[in-house]
Amino acid sequence: MPAVRRFESATNKKRVAILISGRGSNMRALVEAAKAPDYPAKIVGVLSNKADAEGLAFAAVEAIPTAVRSLRDYPDKAAADVAIDAVLRGWHADIVCLAGFMRLLSPGLVDRWRGRMLNIHPSLLPLHKGLHTHEQALATGAAEHGCTVHFVTPGMDEGPSILQTRVPVLPGDTPESLAARVLVAEHATYPRALAMVARGEARFER
Ligand code: GAR
Secondary structure, three states, X not given: OHHHHHHHHHHOOEEEEEEEOOOOHHHHHHHHHOXXXXXXXXXXXXXXXOOOOOHHHXXXXXXXXXXXXXXXXXXXXXXXXXXXXXXXXXXXXXXXXXXXXOOOOXXXXXXXOOOOEEEEEOOOOXXXXXXXXXXXHHHHOOXXXXXEEEEOOOOOOOOOEEEEEEEEOOOOOOHHHHHHHHHHHXXXXXXXXXXXXXXXXXXXXX
């Protein structure tokens, strides 16, 4: 009964919401990966804290529900995060992927999604937290750089690592050339890490 089996595997997919602030290329990589029939997750919504985030247009073309919850529309960060949480619950999300979501979420929201919220960061954490990671890597003279997908905890770019990919730092690299090499790695790493979490192969151990 192949039709029944197809239905069962579709319903077993984890429902994933993606949070972005801008370009959304990692979001796009996750959306493309999730098109594979055997991928263990489906993208159920894309939320941005910026109304003009480029990535929203791609999500709309893909017929993925989108939402904007901007800090400026709420009295404070806690209220904005309650609104974000309401959207995520409305989409019945099982997992939340931060993909270039460039604002720190409040501890209450992060704790609610503990073990079910992932982030990608363009460095080999715990090295080079925060912004300008490629400049930071070049300044240290490191031979290697890369990206990390990790579970989100209240601190910035903290939380247990799920998957890292290393890339070489080459002679003559600029922040831009290094960023481009890392971004290719990010697009391969995030879908693999999300699949590991969706299949229960990577778990947040307290
Ligand atoms: C990515 O390089 C991502 O790793 C980084 O922002 C970029 C977003 O690009 N995230 C962080 O620095 C989080 N601390 P994208 O919008 O094209 O995915």
